Amino acid sequence: MTATTVDMEVRGPWSLATGRAFWEGFAPAALPAARGDDLTTVLLVEADWSRAEASVAQDGGTAAITVDGDGDLDAAAAQVARFLALDVDATFWPAVGERDPVIAEVQAGLPGLRPCGFHSPYEAAAWAVLSQRIRIPQAATLRSQLTDRHGDRGAFPAPAVLRGLELDLPGRKAEYLRAVADAALDGLLDGLALRSVPPEEAIRLVQQVKGIGPFAAELVVVRGANAPDAVPHHERRLDDEITARYGDGATVDSVSAAWRPFRTWAAVHLRAAREGRLHEFG
CATH class of the missing domain: 3.30.310 (TATA-Binding Protein)
Incomplete structure (x- = not known):
């Protein structure tokens, strides 16, 4: 090497x-x-x-x-x-806190945090499939087993490997993982390509992959491509945190205009602050 x-x-x-x-x-x-x-x-x-x-x-x-x-x-x-x-x-991320005192508070509690998560949209899409309808610890175990058995020394299995596996997984997860692998090989889950278009368009594109619905598509774009200015509309825990901090009737759409052009960053900070209180990220 x-x-x-x-x-x-x-x-x-x-x-x-x-x-x-x-x-x-x-x-x-x-x-x-x-x-x-x-x-x-x-x-x-x-x-x-x-x-x-x-x-x-x-x-x-x-x-x-x-x-x-x-x-x-x-x-x-x-x-x-x-x-x-x-x-x-x-450079202008601190200005979001100047416009929104709630974001200023979470910025102060997480100094210098930049959103991070999946290595790629492909791995985010695979996680979205694995985690459907099961608990996060169970899905994390499935992901670790895939990596240990079929990956390359700690790296998640490449799409060409994943699409050829005969996996015994709950429901239609094996079928959907093959669809994710095919999409990655076809370039549909390319990080640079997804970052090059508006997040709303990227989310629509990702939903072309079998087994990837609106929630999963947002995950792929927001936490896989790491688009900095996307608005998650299908995160219940984010919605709960917005209600807790901004009051009854507040929604992500009603408060996020002040977060531009860092709406992803603000959302991740709110989620991180909430999960920190619950002693669990994810």
Whole structure:
């Protein structure tokens, strides 16, 4: 394997420590707890479906992204920047808190948090299928078993591998996973492509995949492609948090105009604050 390091200027607030703590508690694709200050993970590079090991270090406003693998390492580094939201110019993210005191409060409680989650829309779509109609811990176990048995040394199985598996899974999950794999190979779940169109259009496109409904499509775009300015309309716990903080009758549409162009970020902060109180991310 070969390695490369990219030094990237991160514009706006950013704390790698806050982001890593959040991701370590993100049940669908949690990082293992690690010693030291760096964030490390193993990912499937969607440019060529190769495996890469990634490490991210912070030096002030600079991110040092090191990727090690046999595939397209430039694409791997760009993908790491995307799923950690380091590619977003967040210079004006603090201004959202100036317009909305509720967001200011959660920003203060999660200093420097940037939304992070799935390595790619493909992995987010696979999770959406696995987690349908079962509890999150059960779905996380299924995902871990798939990765351990059919993945590449900690990386989730590549689409070409996943589509060929004969899986014994509840309901129509095996069928839907094959549809997700086909969509990934056809480019329908490409992170750059989904980020290049308005989030509403991206969500409609993802719903073309068999087994992916409105809630799952939002997950793929918001937490897989990491679109910074999308509005989730199918997250009950987000709706509950909005009611708790803004009052009865408040909805995501009625309060989110002040969050532009960081509506995803505001929503993730509200969810993170809520789950922090409940001692569970996901």
